[in-house]
Amino acid sequence: MPTRRTVIAGSIAGAAAIGAGAIALAPHDETIPGTLSGADFRRGHRLRGGNFPEPSETVRTRVAIVGGGVAGLAAAWTLADAGVQDFRLLELEDRTGGNARSGRNDVSAYPLGAHYLPLPNAEAKGVIHLLEQLGIITGWQGDKPVYDSYQLVSDPEERLLYLGKWQEGLVPQKGLSEVDVHDLKAFFAAMKAYEGRRDAQGRPAFAIPMELSSRDPDLLALDKLSFAQWLDQQGWHSSVLRAHVRYACRDDYGTEPDQVSAWAGVHYFASRRGHAANADPDTMLTWPEGNGHLVGRMAARLKDHFDCGRIIHRVARTDKGAQIDALDVASGRGIRVEADAVVLATPHFVSARLTADAPSATGFDYAPWVVAAVTVDRVPAGPGFEVAWDNVSWTSRSLGYVVDTHQSLDRVPRATVLSWYLPLSDLAPADARRELLERPLDYWQDMVRDDLLRTNPDLKGAIRRIDVWRWGHAMIRPVPGYFWDGRREAAAAPRPPLFFAHSDLSGLSLFEEAQYRGIRAAEDTMTHLSIPYRSVLT
Amino acid sequence: MADLSEGGVARPSRTGALLLASAFVVATCGLIYELLAGTLASYLLGDSVTQFSIIIGTYLFAMGMGSWCSRYVRKNELVTFVRVEVLIAAIGGCSAALLFLLFDRVQDFRLPLYGLVLAIGFLVGLEIPLLMRILKDRLEFSDLVSKVLTFDYVGALAASLLFPLLLVPHLGLIRTGFLFGLFNVGVAIAVILMLPQRRRMTIELVVAILVAIVLAAGFVASEKIERTAEVAAYGDPIIYADATPYQRIVITKRANDLRLFLNGNLQFSSRDEYRYHEALVHPVLSRVANPRDVLVLGGGDGLAVREILKYPGVRSVTLVDLDPAMTTLFRKSSMLVALNHGSLLSPKVHVITADAFSWLRTNRTKFDAVLVDFPDPTNFAIGKLYTISFYRELARALNPGAMISVQSTSPLVAPKAYWTVATTLEAAGLTTRGYHVYVPSFGEWGFVLASNGPIGAPGALPAGLRFLTPRVDTLAFFFPPDMARRPTPVNRLDNQALVREFDAEWSVFEG
Structure with missing residues (x-):
């Protein structure tokens, strides 16, 4: 019976073999067009060095939001909804959007990070409210939202290359041993039970936002174990189940199952209860540019409040409110922002550097990722099931690729962009980040191309360009203890007039969590400043 | 040795x-x-x-x-x-x-x-x-x-x-x-x-x-x-074959039997296509009081248009087809022009080369009758053209009292797939009535009539039809038990129920 160790050993051997194969396969004469980019680490790393110019200008605003990712945008959206005009959003990069940023070329728009939003649970009131405002929810039938059918992910959603053939779905259906069948069935039955469970106060066992989850002790106890340990305890050793679970952990957390809290592991499988009047319950919303669609539409409304290219290096409380020191990258000048309140919508490891009011970032660990936008002349094919939105190879180190033109209504076969995802979870995060900094473009391009051609030999000769995007700190790693040992709650606690907003504070790098944290911080800010508002969270 | x-x-x-x-x-x-x-x-x-x-x-x-x-x-x-x-x-x-x-x-x-x-x-x-x-x-x-x-x-x-x-x-x-x-x-x-x-x-x-x-x-x-x-x-000698970016077109001919295949699927046999095209067109046009503007989706062979032009009151026929190779072929080849009576050369006919779904979403013109003649839903890309989202767009393009006919595969071989089309049209807010005819080279074949108003009895049929009469029209709406209506899901972009049913039913039939 394979144990976790054998499965992991197998996958490492597989990765090594793939690496060796890549060297043997790589032709050295052809260069593929493309770019190597990512979150601007030079700007980010300036924080480490300090040595910023003294502020030569002071500006005043009522509320300052630091960080223009989903949390910061949601905070700004909430302020705008309440009629607050006097606020600024300060962003390090030249563009807002955070992990939901996207790119575009002459073939298609494509995500650089997050690429879909699952149908929100009933308790995700902030998300539902936003989707109504954006016209993505077009109406209601009873308690079920009606979604714009063009934004629901088209069928088929997923396919898996397993034993040489594509099959529908992500869990292998054919070629399973008795142990596999048994363990898969037992595992999914257990997840189903967690999904349906409510506590005495009526809270779901696993909610999104996670803050609304039950606090039943047996559930919180899951956080003390890794997901792999928990599966061992259940006696589920099926290699197929373990590999599927590994896929899930890497997919949502960029982290291996023996480093993911079992609470997060179960959350992945048991928290989705979104429903719709005109769609299956477990479906998703997606766009060619991924969640870039959502942040793009949010930014369109809020852009007059943006100050991009600002390296914030100090946030402090003062007797009148708060003070922010920033470097304007364009002019090289120091700027001081004085505000009545500040929403720090930055990852916790950044917040901890910016202000003494944030607790230390020890125990906050981040997963590095590589995302590639691969422009190809034709849609991938392959033996077995037709091409789907999400296409995963059982044996690949990568998580596979998403077809960014999947939502197109056209029958015309044509060029497309594939978004290829790789969490560097098999390396220690620091080592992986060094790789990200040191390896040149062609190293990543060769990796992407070889992986893609192994999965889809039919794409030989069809790869037009490969643009590589590096995320050094893509997402918080939800390690055991992270959720309920106190460190997360401490980081989330507001220190008026400073309010913290980031998905780190949930431990789950999801749009819903970031948006929830942003709304909450904005609402807390308005309460603190005695600005009247109507909460969208209650 | x-x-x-x-x-x-x-x-x-x-x-x-x-x-x-x-x-x-x-x-x-x-x-x-x-x-x-x-x-x-x-x-x-x-x-x-x-x-x-x-x-x-x-x-x-x-x-x-x-x-x-x-x-x-x-x-x-x-x-x-x-x-x-x-x-x-x-x-x-x-x-x-x-x-x-x-x-x-x-x-x-x-x-x-x-x-x-x-x-x-x-x-x-x-x-x-x-x-x-x-x-x-x-x-x-x-x-x-x-x-x-x-x-x-x-x-x-x-x-x-x-x-x-x-x-x-x-x-x-x-x-x-x-x-x-x-x-x-x-x-x-x-x-x-x-x-x-x-x-x-x-x-x-x-x-x-x-x-x-x-x-x-x-x-x-x-x-x-x-x-x-x-x-x-292919059973018969191939006289034309072309792989366009959209599909593989093959025409075979044996004696007086001319056959068109798209991606290997028979589209018509010249021996009995009149049954199919009369059944596709006349139940619709004869039920519209005064059809003037007609839309044909698919049907680049011009055979449906041939039937439509039998109504002198029709002033415009808009034909939207994906593949310019098809419409060009059926305008240029004398053998094919003889078959469609040069319908695609008529000044009343406007051929638009476009993907039907995208075209429909941006279309603002309204029509009195629409003939939907897409290939069978054999893959997910075609399946999108049979969804509630598509029919909603189609409903927007209808004048009051306009009629639609949708070719909907065989109700005998694939009854669940066939009735899914009706269910889906109804979910898009249209009234429907199913009908079927026998086309020897296809077998028992089904269509769904749909309208934003009530669907009544047929009016006068044009002269010179070889198959359809008022009596045949009436009988076509009767379904024996083996093809009778059954409950089906609505076909949506996010479930592609039709492609899945179609595949299941036809693979049982073809073994």
Whole structure:
């Protein structure tokens, strides 16, 4: 019976073999067009060095939001909804959007990070409210939202290359041993039970936002174990189940199952209860540019409040409110922002550097990722099931690729962009980040191309360009203890007039969590400043 | 055991006989491959005189080159002979299967066709001189030439008689190829086994056995190959074939039966298409009080338009088709123009080359009647054209009281898929009534009539219809129990229920 160790050993051997194969396969004469980019680490790393110019200008605003990712945008959206005009959003990069940023070329728009939003649970009131405002929810039938059918992910959603053939779905259906069948069935039955469970106060066992989850002790106890340990305890050793679970952990957390809290592991499988009047319950919303669609539409409304290219290096409380020191990258000048309140919508490891009011970032660990936008002349094919939105190879180190033109209504076969995802979870995060900094473009391009051609030999000769995007700190790693040992709650606690907003504070790098944290911080800010508002969270 | 090495004592009787027999086999197989290529070319490309003539010329020329090149084989004639034999077996044996599989997958089919003919001809041309040189020590020169050439020509006769009388009708082209490949490789194996142990060509033997296994497997799987290479499955001679970026268009003709295939699926047979197109068009147009503006989605063959133009009140027909190759073909070819009565050349007809869904989403024109004549929902891309989202867009393009007809596959073979179309149209807010007719080349075929108003009795039909009468119209709306309405899901972009049902029901039917 394979144990976790054998499965992991197998996958490492597989990765090594793939690496060796890549060297043997790589032709050295052809260069593929493309770019190597990512979150601007030079700007980010300036924080480490300090040595910023003294502020030569002071500006005043009522509320300052630091960080223009989903949390910061949601905070700004909430302020705008309440009629607050006097606020600024300060962003390090030249563009807002955070992990939901996207790119575009002459073939298609494509995500650089997050690429879909699952149908929100009933308790995700902030998300539902936003989707109504954006016209993505077009109406209601009873308690079920009606979604714009063009934004629901088209069928088929997923396919898996397993034993040489594509099959529908992500869990292998054919070629399973008795142990596999048994363990898969037992595992999914257990997840189903967690999904349906409510506590005495009526809270779901696993909610999104996670803050609304039950606090039943047996559930919180899951956080003390890794997901792999928990599966061992259940006696589920099926290699197929373990590999599927590994896929899930890497997919949502960029982290291996023996480093993911079992609470997060179960959350992945048991928290989705979104429903719709005109769609299956477990479906998703997606766009060619991924969640870039959502942040793009949010930014369109809020852009007059943006100050991009600002390296914030100090946030402090003062007797009148708060003070922010920033470097304007364009002019090289120091700027001081004085505000009545500040929403720090930055990852916790950044917040901890910016202000003494944030607790230390020890125990906050981040997963590095590589995302590639691969422009190809034709849609991938392959033996077995037709091409789907999400296409995963059982044996690949990568998580596979998403077809960014999947939502197109056209029958015309044509060029497309594939978004290829790789969490560097098999390396220690620091080592992986060094790789990200040191390896040149062609190293990543060769990796992407070889992986893609192994999965889809039919794409030989069809790869037009490969643009590589590096995320050094893509997402918080939800390690055991992270959720309920106190460190997360401490980081989330507001220190008026400073309010913290980031998905780190949930431990789950999801749009819903970031948006929830942003709304909450904005609402807390308005309460603190005695600005009247109507909460969208209650 | 014969020993063919220099200095060995050969037993000419046995070895010589084998080698002469191999001359016979080589010649027979060679000619069979040539005939296969010629038949295949005229079948796939049409114009058999040209095809056969070019193939024969190419083949003979290649044989000549092979013979000439045989001079460069200075030693080890026997080893070369065996290797060439194995190579011919592999290339020739697979040639028919290969050509069928490649036909609609390559830009220019002539390249692999003539490439294979050249290769086979070259190798066969190489063989006869080699054989003569191997046998030269065993036979008198005059005897040698007369025997080898006799076997060669007798083999040719055998091949040319067997091919049309026995092989093509009973085995088919693909299987014939594999069979003769097996004969070729059999000769190679027999020659190797005739050699004494110490002279055995082990590698050659292993390769020859592998080739034999592949050929045998191909022979067994030839039906499957035939299905994969759908062009091999057309019953009638192909007179036109084109692989456009959107689909593979094939037209076949036997006697007065002209057939159009898209991606291997029959679109019409000229013998009974009037039944289909009268049933698609007239129940709709006769129920609209005064149809003026008509939309046709799909139907680039112009046959539905032919029926629509029988209503003199129609002032415009908008035809939206994906593939410009289709509408061009059905405007230019005299044979096809005769069939659609030049409908696509009418000044009333506006042909729009577009993807129907995207076009409809941006369309602002309204119509009195719409005929939806898409291919069956065999894949997810086509399945989108049968969804509630599509029908909602379609409903926006209707004038009050307008009627739609949707071709909806066979209610007998795929009742659940058929009624899914009706359920989906209703979910889009339209009234529906299903009807069906018998089209011999399709079988029992279904349509769904839909409207934003009530669906009443038909009005007057135009004169000159061959199939539809008011009585036939009435009967068409009656469904016996085996096709009767049943509950179905709504087909949506995010569930593609129709494609899944269609696939399940038709694969049971086709086995």
